Amino acid sequence: MDDPTPRTADEICTGYLEDVVTLMRRIQREETGPLDAAARMIADHVAEDRLVHVFGPGGHSNLATQEVFFRAGGLMHVNAILDEGTLLSNGALRSMAIERTPGYGRIVIEDQGLAAGDLLILVNAYGINAALIDAALVAKERGVKTIGISSRQHAESTAADHPARHPSKQNLHDLVDVAIDSKVQIGDAIVEIPGMAERIAAVSTFANATALNTLVIRTVLHLRDKGVEPPVWRSGNAPGGDEANRKFLGNFRGRVRAL
Numbered sequence: 706m707d708d709p710t711p712r713t714a715d716e717i718c719t720g721y722l723e724d725v726v727t728l729m730r731r732i733q734r735e736e737t738g739p740l741d742a743a744a745r746m747i748a749d750h751v752a753e754d755r756l757v758h759v760f761g762p763g764g765h766s767n768l769a770t771q772e773v774f775f776r777a778g779g780l781m782h783v784n785a786i787l788d789e790g791t792l793l794s795n796g797a798l799r800s801m802a803i804e805r806t807p808g809y810g811r812i813v814i815e816d817q818g819l820a821a822g823d824l825l826i827l828v829n830a831y832g833i834n835a836a837l838i839d840a841a842l843v844a845k846e847r848g849v850k851t852i853g854i855s856s857r858q859h860a861e862s863t864a865a866d867h868p869a870r871h872p873s874k875q876n877l878h879d880l881v882d883v884a885i886d887s888k889v890q891i892g893d894a895i896v897e898i899p900g901m902a903e904r905i906a907a908v909s910t911f912a913n914a915t916a917l918n919t920l921v922i923r924t925v926l927h928l929r930d931k932g933v934e935p936p937v938w939r940s941g942n943a944p945g946g947d948e949a950n951r952k953f954l955g956n957f958r959g960r961v962r963a964l
Contacts, residue, residue: 744923769913777940810839821848830909838871853881856889
């Protein structure tokens with residue numbers, strides 16, 4: 706039954722904040738093993754001066770890709786795959802149609818030239834859409850190592866005939882080498898308002914950002930243990946930021962497309 710007690714805006718917002726923090730803590734507590742395994746993979750690549758590719762096929766999943774790219778405190782070895790097809794800035798309905806188009810994700814990964822031994826992080830809250838699954842499948846065919854960040858509950862609770870699904874009906878967490886569960890509940894939005902049929906206030910961006918930044922932290926710690934200090938972006942708006950970043954740019958221009 707719905708709670709008949711009216712709640713103030715402050716109470717609802719506080720509840721939302723508490724639920725988001727609980728979600729973040731669950732990721733930290735319950736995904737320690739996968740997070741550490743993924744961080745070790747990333748650390749090995751960075752130690753060898755190899756790029757770590759990140760792709761979030763889907764409207765808001767692109768935000769996850771941008772979260773760790775050219776970001777203050779982020780690893781310079783991240784190559785964000787910012788494909789124009791699924792960016793919301795090119796049209797929200799167009800983005801949704803493209804992420805549901807079989808074959809599209811394959812084209813994106815092939816265009817990036819990923820090959821055996823490369824590392825690809827795939828991020829998508831639902832873990833089912835056609836572009837995402839195609840990206841995972843072609844990566845597997847090419848011998849690319851993969852890390853997935855998605856919600857198991859969302860994927861496993863989505864009907865096989867849902868229009869967003871890949872024709873194979875597969876889930877991301879079953880295809881990648883290391884799967885990190887983002888814990889996002891079905892529908893993403895979590896706040897219920899009395900008298901409203903639809904929930905409001907999504908959480909997947911917080912979940913993805915938590916998982917990704919945790920990976921950065923764990924990666925840097927593993928690199929420290931290897932005696933490697935990775936180049937990390939400093940905010941260009943901070944004192945000395947441009948000068949600090951400029952020392953490393955020559956190593957990444959031409960290798961990272963979006964720079």
